[in-house]
Amino acid sequence: MEDKLKVLAKWLKGYSESYDERDGALECAVKNARVETMFKLGDYLEEILAMDDEQIKDELKWLSS
Numbered sequence: 001m002e003d004k005l006k007v008l009a010k011w012l013k014g015y016s017e018s019y020d021e022r023d024g025a026l027e028c029a030v031k032n033a034r035v036e037t038m039f040k041l042g043d044y045l046e047e048i049l050a051m052d053d054e055q056i057k058d059e060l061k062w063l064s065s
Contacts, residue, residue, distance in 0.1 A: 005049055012042030 015038035017031040051059070 009042045009045040
């Protein structure tokens with residue numbers, strides 16, 4: 001399962017949008033925001049995968065308080 005999540009993280013961080021010369025400012029802004037969001041999600045996933053069991057338990061305790 002962890003290997004599958006690593007692949008997902010790589011895909012998220014490598015996500016890109018195709019831009020067209022007909023895209024307006026709003027379309028470009030939305031596409032850029034989508035790319036940034038995917039990259040950030042990939043970062044979060046990699047960070048979680050790098051945590052040991054103790055860090056995960058501490059994080060869960062913090063989130064439930």
